[in-house]
Structures are given as structure tokens and as C-alpha cells.
Amino acid sequence: MTQPTPPGAGLNLRGAVDLGALAARNSRREEVARRAAADPAAQQGSPFVVDVTEDTFTEVVQSSVSFPVVLDLWAEGYDTGAEVLAQLADEFGGRFLLGRVDAQAEPALAQSLVQSLQARAVPLVAAIVKGQPLPLFTGAYPSAEEGRALLEEVLRVAEANGVTGRVPGADEAAADAAEPAAPPPPPLHAEAEAAALAGDYEAAAAAWQRALAADPRDAAATEGLARVGVLRRVQGVDLAQARAAAAAAPDDVAAQLVAADLDLVGGHVEDAFERLLGVVRRSAGEDRDAARTHLLELFTVVGAGDPRVAAARTALSRALF
Structure with missing residues (x-):
């Protein structure tokens, strides 16, 4: 593939x-x-x-x-x-x-x-x-x-x-x-997915936010908003420059957050998780909290049922406590 x-x-x-x-x-x-x-x-x-x-x-x-x-x-x-x-x-x-x-x-x-x-x-x-x-x-x-x-x-x-x-x-x-086909998506879900597909991540995020305002327990909308958030952050980012900046400054939290997003979008899920876990282990205060919050958002994107998320959650608990 x-x-x-x-x-x-x-x-x-x-x-x-x-x-x-x-x-x-x-x-x-x-x-x-x-x-x-x-x-x-x-x-x-x-x-x-x-x-x-x-x-x-x-x-x-x-x-x-x-x-x-x-x-x-x-x-x-x-x-x-x-x-x-x-x-x-x-x-x-x-x-x-x-x-x-x-x-x-x-x-x-x-x-x-x-x-x-x-x-x-x-x-x-x-x-x-x-x-x-x-x-x-x-x-x-x-x-x-x-x-x-x-x-x-x-x-x-x-x-x-x-x-x-x-x-x-x-x-x-x-x-x-056959298993029954899944029901059609709610209108706001369909609107958000169509906007994301067209590359309009601002509109997609707005649609997901409206869905969450209507139902704060909407897990699909929470996941969709997190996914669009990653895409918004990496849109227009120069891949080579971002990776070089992260490699040159391992303690630069902002650079590591960008690199983690790029890892995830590129399919390197475990690399993204380990990069942020490293920041959590090495930092304290606001930097540590920023890395922890970012990591939790990436967990939402990948999905709670993914074994890589379960392993990373365990590692995060050890790093924090």
C-alpha cells in the first residue's frame, strides 16, 4: 500500500x-x-x-x-x-x-x-x-x-x-x-465532513461545534472537531522545516506539538504519542500541561478503542504520577 x-x-x-x-x-x-x-x-x-x-x-x-x-x-x-x-x-x-x-x-x-x-x-x-x-x-x-x-x-x-x-x-x-447498514449521518455531521473534504477546515470546525452545542455528549462530533483541529494546525506547514525545528530543539514545546501533529497526519501514530510523552517527562508547569492536553486531543482523534491509545494512556499516567 x-x-x-x-x-x-x-x-x-x-x-x-x-x-x-x-x-x-x-x-x-x-x-x-x-x-x-x-x-x-x-x-x-x-x-x-x-x-x-x-x-x-x-x-x-x-x-x-x-x-x-x-x-x-x-x-x-x-x-x-x-x-x-x-x-x-x-x-x-x-x-x-x-x-x-x-x-x-x-x-x-x-x-x-x-x-x-x-x-x-x-x-x-x-x-x-x-x-x-x-x-x-x-x-x-x-x-x-x-x-x-x-x-x-x-x-x-x-x-x-x-x-x-x-x-x-x-x-x-x-x-x-449482512449486518444492517449504519443510519445516515445527522445533517451537521454531513455538513462538517463535506467541508473538511473540500479543505474548508474552518467551516468544518464550526459545524462540529454547532453539533456539540446541540448535544455535548456527541462523541462523533468531539472526534470530528479534534480531527479537524489537527488538519487546521498543519495546513500550510512546511514539513521539512517543522521537523528540522523539532529535531534542533527537543525542549521547544511549540515545535514538538507541531511535529506531533505532522507525525499523526502522516500515519506515524506511535511516534506522535512518544514525542509528546517525552515532553511530559522532561517538562513541568505550563509546558507539561500543554503537552498533556495536546496528547489527549490526539487520543480522541485516533480513538479510545485503539490499542496504541491504551498503551500511551498508561505511559502518560506513569509520567504524570
């Missing part, structure tokens, strides 16, 4: 409208529709595979708070082996939704995905969990065995983040055996 998405990266759809690209997109959409109409078998499709357009993209991504979404950006002539993903979507029986993006029919959406995920080739396949992208592979489709292993890892990440629902639309036999 590729490295985690760089700090602050999101699937940003904002940008200028290219009228030429719009005309090409519409032409391609019409061609796809004609082919589908001429092939009755293709119209039946799978309940676990959908074609994604600019109009449906936000809705599809928002559904990732209930079940994982796997986005497949493909182009005609470069889609050899794409059927493996569709077959795996059926094999997994709705544990994830496969969303296919035709790069020729949706050039603006395709460009946004390529830029957001810093890819260089199609096909480009990424998982989306709670609105957050996780690049899987580019340039060539995997074998069924390799794809199955990747998807199992995606499901493990989703489960760790509390995303365990199933895609609606399974046949009756599969539905009887």
Missing part, C-alpha cells in the same frame, strides 16, 4: 470551469449512456458498484461515514483488469462501495482527484473512510489476490475508525446475512 496522504491533503473540487472540458465531458457521458442502452446486461449492474460524476461525488464520499468507499479513476484503453475490483466488490457483499470515475467523461473531477492524491497515472484507486482518502495504487490494476489483501486492509482501517456498515442494495439472501 502506498504512503498516507500528505498533511492537509483533501479531495478539493473547487476551481475554474473549463468550458471546453465541459463539452468533452458531456459528449463522453452521452457515449457512455448509448453503450449502456445497447447492452441490457450492463444496465443490471451490481448494487455495490456505481458510476461517479461531479454531481454525485459529494454524496458518494459522504457515505464513507457509514461504509468504506473505493474510488476507481479509469480511462478507456487503460482499464485492463478493472473487472477485478468489480468482482471483489460483489465478493465482499457490500462491505465497501466501488465508485468508478470515467476520466474522459469527468475531466474536472478526474483532475481534482489526481491533484489531491498527487498521482501520476491512471488507473488511480483510493479508499475513502470518513471522508479521508487513503491511496491504494496507481498505474495498473492488481491481481485478485493482491486486490483482496488491499481491501482487507481498508476494512481493518475502517473498522478501527468505527465504519462497519454495509452498502444498501444486496439481494435478499445477502441482506439476511
Whole structure:
């Protein structure tokens, strides 16, 4: 699996409208529709595979708070082996939704995905969990065995983040055996996730704060606000400079807090925890309290059920007492 998405990266759809690209997109959409109409078998499709357009993209991504979404950006002539993903979507029986993006029919959406995920080739396949992208592979489709292993890892990440629902639309036999799909997110949750996905972390934080004002016990809103807080803090931060500053001044609490956020966003959870635990052990007074408070916020982002959080909580108690 590729490295985690760089700090602050999101699937940003904002940008200028290219009228030429719009005309090409519409032409391609019409061609796809004609082919589908001429092939009755293709119209039946799978309940676990959908074609994604600019109009449906936000809705599809928002559904990732209930079940994982796997986005497949493909182009005609470069889609050899794409059927493996569709077959795996059926094999997994709705544990994830496969969303296919035709790069020729949706050039603006395709460009946004390529830029957001810093890819260089199609096909480009990424998982989306709670609105957050996780690049899987580019340039060539995997074998069924390799794809199955990747998807199992995606499901493990989703489960760790509390995303365990199933895609609606399974046949009756599969539905009887399947776990019920998670209910749709509350409106403020959906608003916050959509804003975060668009890179508007201020709006996302405001939506989460309104959700908490309505229900202070809303654990999902508490987690969402903490997650957006990290993204706000690392937005625009120069990774190399921040890491160099932290390495040069291990007792500079502010530098260590920034580096811990970058560790977390980069997927280095234990490094982030250990960095802040080190500050707690070495400092006192306001510095120690700042590091402790920051560490508790990162615990919220990762989730109380994560074993790394449990281990770090034990280490924090020892450091404090």
C-alpha cells in the first residue's frame, strides 16, 4: 500500500470551469449512456458498484461515514483488469462501495482527484473512510489476490475508525446475512465532513461545534472537531522545516506539538504519542500541561478503542504520577 496522504491533503473540487472540458465531458457521458442502452446486461449492474460524476461525488464520499468507499479513476484503453475490483466488490457483499470515475467523461473531477492524491497515472484507486482518502495504487490494476489483501486492509482501517456498515442494495439472501447498514449521518455531521473534504477546515470546525452545542455528549462530533483541529494546525506547514525545528530543539514545546501533529497526519501514530510523552517527562508547569492536553486531543482523534491509545494512556499516567 502506498504512503498516507500528505498533511492537509483533501479531495478539493473547487476551481475554474473549463468550458471546453465541459463539452468533452458531456459528449463522453452521452457515449457512455448509448453503450449502456445497447447492452441490457450492463444496465443490471451490481448494487455495490456505481458510476461517479461531479454531481454525485459529494454524496458518494459522504457515505464513507457509514461504509468504506473505493474510488476507481479509469480511462478507456487503460482499464485492463478493472473487472477485478468489480468482482471483489460483489465478493465482499457490500462491505465497501466501488465508485468508478470515467476520466474522459469527468475531466474536472478526474483532475481534482489526481491533484489531491498527487498521482501520476491512471488507473488511480483510493479508499475513502470518513471522508479521508487513503491511496491504494496507481498505474495498473492488481491481481485478485493482491486486490483482496488491499481491501482487507481498508476494512481493518475502517473498522478501527468505527465504519462497519454495509452498502444498501444486496439481494435478499445477502441482506439476511449482512449486518444492517449504519443510519445516515445527522445533517451537521454531513455538513462538517463535506467541508473538511473540500479543505474548508474552518467551516468544518464550526459545524462540529454547532453539533456539540446541540448535544455535548456527541462523541462523533468531539472526534470530528479534534480531527479537524489537527488538519487546521498543519495546513500550510512546511514539513521539512517543522521537523528540522523539532529535531534542533527537543525542549521547544511549540515545535514538538507541531511535529506531533505532522507525525499523526502522516500515519506515524506511535511516534506522535512518544514525542509528546517525552515532553511530559522532561517538562513541568505550563509546558507539561500543554503537552498533556495536546496528547489527549490526539487520543480522541485516533480513538479510545485503539490499542496504541491504551498503551500511551498508561505511559502518560506513569509520567504524570
